[in-house]
Amino acid sequence: MPLEIYLILRSAVRRVSKDAGWCCKHISTLTVEATIVAAVISTLAATAAVAADSPWSTARTPSAGPARAIGGPASGCLAGAAALPADGVGFSAIRLSRHRNFGHPDTIAFVERLGKAAQQAGLAPFYVGDMAQPRGGPMSSGHGSHQNGTDVDIWFNLDAKPNLAPEAREEVDLPSMVLANKRDVDPERFGRRQVTLLRLAAGDARVDRIFVNPAIKRALCDQLAPTERGWLHRLRPWYGHDEHFHVRLYCPADSPPSPCPLPGGEGSSLLKVCSTTPRRSRRCAGCGLRRGGPWRGRYRRRARRRA
Numbered sequence: 001m002p003l004e005i006y007l008i009l010r011s012a013v014r015r016v017s018k019d020a021g022w023c024c025k026h027i028s029t030l031t032v033e034a035t036i037v038a039a040v041i042s043t044l045a046a047t048a049a050v051a052a053d054s055p056w057s058t059a060r061t062p063s064a065g066p067a068r069a070i071g072g073p074a075s076g077c078l079a080g081a082a083a084l085p086a087d088g089v090g091f092s093a094i095r096l097s098r099h100r101n102f103g104h105p106d107t108i109a110f111v112e113r114l115g116k117a118a119q120q121a122g123l124a125p126f127y128v129g130d131m132a133q134p135r136g137g138p139m140s141s142g143h144g145s146h147q148n149g150t151d152v153d154i155w156f157n158l159d160a161k162p163n164l165a166p167e168a169r170e171e172v173d174l175p176s177m178v179l180a181n182k183r184d185v186d187p188e189r190f191g192r193r194q195v196t197l198l199r200l201a202a203g204d205a206r207v208d209r210i211f212v213n214p215a216i217k218r219a220l221c222d223q224l225a226p227t228e229r230g231w232l233h234r235l236r237p238w239y240g241h242d243e244h245f246h247v248r249l250y251c252p253a254d255s256p257p258s259p260c261p262l263p264g265g266e267g268s269s270l271l272k273v274c275s276t277t278p279r280r281s282r283r284c285a286g287c288g289l290r291r292g293g294p295w296r297g298r299y300r301r302r303a304r305r306r307a
């Protein structure tokens with residue numbers, strides 16, 4: 001704590017103590033510091049309570065009406081969300097108590113496609129972590145994005161898994177794929193199966209980008225032959241992402257180009273916005289990305305150059 005703040009707080013505590021009839025010499029440094037720490041803790045607790053009470057985090061059901069990813073992944077919300085089933089072909093959802101297993105129907109369909117493709121490739125089921133809250137919006141912890149229903153976290157752990165009871169889904173083994181030096185992948189954990197899953201995800205036409213740890217991107221660049229690297233442009237190195245990879249889809253074609261309002265009261269303002277017919281735009285106003293997939297305009301030209 002900076003000295004000036006400490007001195008101001010100490011003088012305030014002593015003034016209060018004097019008003020209460022205590023003698024300053026009886027106020028020890030320890031007492032003053034304990035009082036200041038208690039004040040800081042109570043302030044932090046109040047701040048956390050405000051975040052936890054955010055209407056976005058307390059919503060338990062999606063809004064009615066057609067599905068809409070509104071705004072961008074880091075500043076948006078979600079209407080008409082769908083819930084990911086707890087288990088599907090090739091995947092299991094974990095940490096369901098967080099109520100972050102919702103997404104735009106495009107995202108749910110992507111996970112189901114990836115699960116089937118992974119199973120056909122002989123992989124064990126993968127775990128699906130956070131997607132979005134029932135109405136999207138900022139979360140009280142953990143993510144800056146995951147707000148408009150187009151993001152999903154998929155865990156790298158591809159060991160054979162038991163059928164999980166609801167309680168067991170809250171505490172699962174999610175090892176890092178990166179060594180302690182932060183530069184190299186752990187060859188015991190990151191291998192052919194993980195590369196196959198990443199390749200299948202990156203090959204989906206609805207996927208815009210995938211965030212992975214820089215060590216994972218580097219390992220793939222080193223390990224794959226030049227002719228096998230055509231899909232690596234979808235992988236963006238980003239800190240963290242060593243236990244899971246984060247898939248972001250293109251903006252769905254039905255996303256309205258409007259900013260996302262904060263919900264008022266029961267979230268009625270969100271319902272109102274989500275029920276209006278959007279004006280179509282070639283780009284999503286929130287994330288600025290082109291709608292409808294990569295096979296148009298400059299994306300097609302870039303792909304041709306890469307091929």
Ligand SMILES: [Zn+2]
Pocket residue numbers: 143146151152153245246247
């Ligand atoms: Zn994520």
